[in-house]
Amino acid sequence: MDKIFDYIDAREAEYVTRVMDYVRHPSISAHNIGIRHVAGLLVDMLDGLGFQTQLIETAGHPFVFGEYLVDPSLPTVLLYGHYDVQPPDPLEKWISPPFEPTIRDGRIWARGIGDNKGQHFAQLMGIEALLAVTGTLPCNVKFLLEGEEEIGSPQIADFVAAHREMLACDLVITSDGPLHDTGLPQVTYGVRGMASFELRAKTADRDSHSGNYGGTMPNAVWTLVNLLATMKTPDGEITIAGLHDPIIPATNAERAAVGALPLDVDGFMAELGLKHLDAPANVPFYDRLMFRPTLTINGLHGGYGGEGTKSVIPSEAFAKCDIRLVEAMTPDQVFDCVRAHVAIHAPDVEFIAHGGMLPSKTSLESPYARAITDGIRAARGVEPLHIPSAGGSLPDYVFTKILGVPAFVVPYANHDEANHAPNENLKLDLFHAGIRTGAAMLTKIGGQ
Incomplete structure (x- = not known):
C-alpha cells in the first residue's frame, strides 16, 4: 500500500482542485437543474478510468453505471453514491455562494461537497490511484450513481430489481453521511x-x-x-x-459494538440545548437510535x-x-x-x-467486515468504530433485500458537514483520507 499512498499524498492539491471543479456544477434533483450535465461528467470520468459505462434512463432522473471487471474469481464490489444535491436555499445564509467552491478554515465549502459528490469523487480518485500505480484493480468494481437520492430514491427499488444481473456483486459500499462526532472513522452495518x-x-x-x-x-x-x-x-x-x-432483537455482537462506542450524553444535550433526553428515561442512548x-x-x-x-x-x-x-x-x-x-x-x-x-441490516460478522476494517486501519492509522445501525434512512435495503448481499456505509465527511443546510462543507484532510481509504478497502477486499 505504501506506493499507492505515496501516489495519493503527492497529488493532494490536484485532487482538491478537481473536486472543486466537479461540485461547482449544480445537480438539483428537486428542480431538475443540471442533472443530465453532471451525469454526463460522471460518464466521462468513468470512461476515462477504463470502466464500461452506461447512462441508464428511468421514469425520473438517470442512473450512471460503470464496471471494471478484472477476474471472475475475485470479489466484486459495488460502490453506490448519488450525484444529485439538495437545493441551496436559503441563499442568504451562505457565507460564500453554494456553487462557487471556496476553501476556508481547512474546509471546502460548497453544496454537494459532503453529500455526496465529494465522497464518491474520493472513491473515484482512489480507483484512479490504484490504476496508475498497479495498472489494474485488486478486485472487480461496479459503480452505481443515482440522480434522485435527495428526493427519496423513487426509482431505485424497481431499478435494482430489473437489473439484478448487471448489479450482481459480493458486497456494497456506500460512502455517504458524516463521521461520528469524535472524528473517528467508522463502518455502519445498517439503517433504520x-x-x-x-x-x-x-x-x-x-x-x-x-x-x-x-x-x-x-x-x-x-x-x-x-x-x-x-x-x-x-x-x-x-x-x-x-x-x-x-x-429482531439486537445480537450479542451488536451489543458489544455499541458498548465500545464513545458516548458524551452531556455534550450531545448541550449542543442541542436539551434539558433531558426524550422518554423513556431508562433506555440506553444508542438503543434509541439503532434498535427501537x-x-x-x-x-x-x-x-x-x-x-x-x-x-x-x-x-x-x-x-x-x-x-x-x-x-x-x-x-x-x-x-x-x-x-x-x-x-x-x-x-x-x-x-x-x-x-x-425498508430498514436494512448487515451482520457485523460478515467476512467482508474484516477486509473493510483492515483497509480503514491502513489508510487512517486508527481502528474504526463499528456501528450496527444509523438512526436515519438510506436505500440500503435494495442491496441487502433485493440483491441479497451485505451492505456497508463508510462515510468520509466530518460530523458537522452541514449537509442539507447552508454552508455545507468537507474538511480537506478527511477528503484526502477518503481517497486513501477507498483505495485501501478495495486492496484488502481483493486480497481476502
Missing part, C-alpha cells in the same frame, strides 16, 4: 427504515364561534390530539398494537395561528407523522397497524399513507 403518514380530521363544514358553538361542535384539533395521545404514552412507549411484533422504532409528530396544524386571538372552533386539522423502522419491520406492516389503531380510536379520522423505506 421509515414510514410517513398523515391524519386528517374534519368535524364540521366550517369553523365556528367558540362561545355560540362551544360544547356542541366537536373540535378537529382536539380530535387529533386525543388520537395521537392513544398512540404513545407520556412515558414514551408506543402503544400501537402489533407494531413491535416483527422486530420511533413515532414522531412532524407537524400538527389546524385552527387559528395568526397574531392575537381568534375565538374559533377548528373544523379541520391534520397531523403529519413518521415512524422509524428497525429490522424486520416494513412500511406496509406499519401502515396496517396504524390504520387499524385509527379505526378503533377515531374512526372518523382519515388515515393517509405516504412514502416508506
Whole structure:
C-alpha cells in the first residue's frame, strides 16, 4: 500500500482542485437543474478510468453505471453514491455562494461537497490511484450513481430489481453521511427504515364561534390530539398494537459494538440545548437510535395561528407523522397497524399513507467486515468504530433485500458537514483520507 499512498499524498492539491471543479456544477434533483450535465461528467470520468459505462434512463432522473471487471474469481464490489444535491436555499445564509467552491478554515465549502459528490469523487480518485500505480484493480468494481437520492430514491427499488444481473456483486459500499462526532472513522452495518403518514380530521363544514358553538361542535384539533395521545404514552412507549411484533432483537455482537462506542450524553444535550433526553428515561442512548422504532409528530396544524386571538372552533386539522423502522419491520406492516389503531380510536379520522423505506441490516460478522476494517486501519492509522445501525434512512435495503448481499456505509465527511443546510462543507484532510481509504478497502477486499 505504501506506493499507492505515496501516489495519493503527492497529488493532494490536484485532487482538491478537481473536486472543486466537479461540485461547482449544480445537480438539483428537486428542480431538475443540471442533472443530465453532471451525469454526463460522471460518464466521462468513468470512461476515462477504463470502466464500461452506461447512462441508464428511468421514469425520473438517470442512473450512471460503470464496471471494471478484472477476474471472475475475485470479489466484486459495488460502490453506490448519488450525484444529485439538495437545493441551496436559503441563499442568504451562505457565507460564500453554494456553487462557487471556496476553501476556508481547512474546509471546502460548497453544496454537494459532503453529500455526496465529494465522497464518491474520493472513491473515484482512489480507483484512479490504484490504476496508475498497479495498472489494474485488486478486485472487480461496479459503480452505481443515482440522480434522485435527495428526493427519496423513487426509482431505485424497481431499478435494482430489473437489473439484478448487471448489479450482481459480493458486497456494497456506500460512502455517504458524516463521521461520528469524535472524528473517528467508522463502518455502519445498517439503517433504520421509515414510514410517513398523515391524519386528517374534519368535524364540521366550517369553523365556528367558540362561545355560540362551544360544547356542541366537536373540535378537529382536539380530535387529533386525543388520537395521537392513544398512540404513545407520556412515558414514551408506543402503544400501537402489533407494531413491535416483527422486530429482531439486537445480537450479542451488536451489543458489544455499541458498548465500545464513545458516548458524551452531556455534550450531545448541550449542543442541542436539551434539558433531558426524550422518554423513556431508562433506555440506553444508542438503543434509541439503532434498535427501537420511533413515532414522531412532524407537524400538527389546524385552527387559528395568526397574531392575537381568534375565538374559533377548528373544523379541520391534520397531523403529519413518521415512524422509524428497525429490522424486520416494513412500511406496509406499519401502515396496517396504524390504520387499524385509527379505526378503533377515531374512526372518523382519515388515515393517509405516504412514502416508506425498508430498514436494512448487515451482520457485523460478515467476512467482508474484516477486509473493510483492515483497509480503514491502513489508510487512517486508527481502528474504526463499528456501528450496527444509523438512526436515519438510506436505500440500503435494495442491496441487502433485493440483491441479497451485505451492505456497508463508510462515510468520509466530518460530523458537522452541514449537509442539507447552508454552508455545507468537507474538511480537506478527511477528503484526502477518503481517497486513501477507498483505495485501501478495495486492496484488502481483493486480497481476502
